[in-house]
Amino acid sequence: MVSMEFGVGSVVEGKVTGLTKFGAFVSLPEGKSGLVHISEIAYTYVNEVKDHLQEGQEVKVKVIGIDDAGRINLSIKKAQDPPPREEGGPRRGGQRPAGRPVGFTGPKKQAEPVTFEDKLKQFMASSDSKLSEHHMNDRKSSRRGNRK
Numbered sequence: 001m002v003s004m005e006f007g008v009g010s011v012v013e014g015k016v017t018g019l020t021k022f023g024a025f026v027s028l029p030e031g032k033s034g035l036v037h038i039s040e041i042a043y044t045y046v047n048e049v050k051d052h053l054q055e056g057q058e059v060k061v062k063v064i065g066i067d068d069a070g071r072i073n074l075s076i077k078k079a080q081d082p083p084p085r086e087e088g089g090p091r092r093g094g095q096r097p098a099g100r101p102v103g104f105t106g107p108k109k110q111a112e113p114v115t116f117e118d119k120l121k122q123f124m125a126s127s128d129s130k131l132s133e134h135h136m137n138d139r140k141s142s143r144r145g146n147r148k
Helices: 116-143
Strands: 011-020 023-027 033-037 058-066 072-075
Touching: 033 058
Parallel strands: 033 072
Antiparallel strands: 011 023, 011 058, 023 033, 058 072
């Protein structure tokens, strides 16, 4: 048997050997094992690992990381193609196709900043606004005699 070198990006077959609240342990060829974190099990939200995997189940996994201690991080979802996005179907967060929540009557969203400088200016303006709001609230509470 030819020895297979594990590396980030490798896709291999394995067997689920244990389930935890945070993921599943998978035995790999050459006596190695790795962990599939709960966030790497499926493209949909995973509340319970046991709803998606069972011990002894054969799975195809992709190696997405190997840390300094030699622990292998695996992904089931990245070992397969993502599901196609449905056109015209329901969107996340109850949004309409225009990207605005149902019943929203506020101003239209500004165009996203393009350059780093634009993003920085937008962040600074937002931060300044929040700081002045915070300071105004502090002054109001001190005038009311709330401090002892």
